Amino acid sequence: MKAPMSDLVKQILKKPSQRQELLKGLNSLHKNSQQVDLNIGNKSYKLKFVNKDSLNE
Secondary structure, X not given: OOOOOHHHHHHXXXXXXXXXXXXXXXXXOOOOXXXXXXXXXXXXXXXXXXXXXXXXX
């Protein structure tokens, strides 16, 4: 199953400045955190990490 934001992430990764902001946001993820807040340009996104097994429940 594809993640809902996969197409958006692909678009972001094509642009070097946005790619760097995305990677900064992912690098700021703490070990116990399950969510990352990203600010890219004037838009804000929340990435939530879930266990793929919990999606089938």
